[in-house]
Amino acid sequence: MNNRKTSVFDGILGDNMVLSSLMVISPVIICGDTLKNAEALSYAFTSVTILSMLIASFVPKKLPYTVKIIIYAMISSLVYIPVKVATQEFYRGAIDRIGIYFPLLAVNSLIVLQSEAKFFRMPRAKMFFSLFFYVVGFDIVMLLTGLIRELLAYGTINGRVADVDLPVSGLSQPFGGFIFLGLMCGLYRWIRSLVSREKKEMRSEPNVSDN
């Protein structure tokens, strides 16, 4: 991979799980058409992922890989039950709107794949912070997508009518979600390249104090 130093904040900009690795994109594309859906999905994703990974980090590392993945999936499925009950309480009707993508959050790629590949190789404190910022990175993308798509597609913000002259209802469709996410990925990469170019330039500038 690249030689740059990894930071616990990478999950937000440097290695955003949706915009950089294109992980967990289906709920963003299919269900991220309103802010209410986005809020419910962000809440459920954050709760299920952080709680499951924290509990799963205590699973003995000596167990075979396959067994560990099965145990992680079982843990996240158990965590999913109270999270679903709470979501029904906080966001009424959201689960019906989101459909199959809601239970699928329990086996998202952060828990099933990245846990072993990345997070469980870190010390527990660092893992927690890193995981937290990865989840925050997902939440930011999810909420931004929900907000902008709802505004442009329905002319509302969180269900309240906004002054939009010409709603583009195609953006509420999955194909609109694909296009929107594609444009966001392009923008993200452009910002990231700008940041990295600036860092390189700063490093290559001669240090004045040396003279």
Place this chain on the structure above:
Amino acid sequence: MVKAFRKERIVWIDLMITLLVLEVMSYFYYGPRSAVLAGMCVSAAVIAEILSLRLMRRKFTADDLTCTSDALIIALMMPPVIDMKIAVLAVLFGALAAKNVFGGRRNMIFSPAAAAYVFVLTSWGRKLLLYPEPHTKTGLFDDPEGLVSSASYIYNTTGKVEHTDFELLLGNFTGPSGAVSILLLAIAAVMLMFRRNISVGAFLGVISGTVLFAAVTPVAGTRAGSVKYSLIMNMVLFASIYIVADRRIAPKREYFAFFYGLFIGIISYILVLTKALENAIVIVSVLLTPFALALKNLEKKIEMADYAERAALRENTAGAADLPEADEKEADPHE
């Protein structure tokens, strides 16, 4: 390379001539609003093209003017009284999201006009599918009144067409402003085919598929009527010339292009027959883009295999040219 560039410009000029003729006809039926709509679309396309080329750090050349023909196609597929903002958004979508995001005019996957049409259909379908009657002139800033469904919609749902053949030929019936002038479209098709500006195979494929299925399973009462109206309605002729037979999208080999067009013709006819889906051909042409890409990949593989075979043959002949001297030397003792 120079020849390819010249060819691209000549194709664009020919396409623009035919499109401008259709625009003149639209002006005749719907007044200056139609011309202003076309002008807005072309201006928006040029601005979008210049901006996106600047972002890609490329220069705007005469070849990039092909964006204007795409814009004109979009304008001619819409009702002349459509909201200007919708038309401009459609052109921007076609130029930016359907073309330049994929790398510009040399890496095109979708027909920008078809993708833009589908985008408008999903977002403002009601506004897109209601048209003014011919000879109804709407002012530039007036709200359109008395909009009606297209003749295609009536044909799809009832199987009837209440227009004479003369009216149909001259485009004197409700529908998209540029896609109704059947006589002009037929002339444009012949001209563009003879000048090799459109894919002949793809065009004939669409016509064959539509004619075949219209004759086998007619929408209208008689087979002849079904064949005639299936070609005239639902933008079949217009889309088969300017979208399906677009040389940038259709496979290069006429044989492959024919089957590409044939499938589009058949599937769109089935959609019209079973779902009464208006202008299904445009939607199907976008959906069958992967098929066109697969055929293009197959063409590349065949070209590579041909090239490898020719290279091997050349090596063999070069080897054979060297061999006779040795053969002669070896052959002599036996004699």
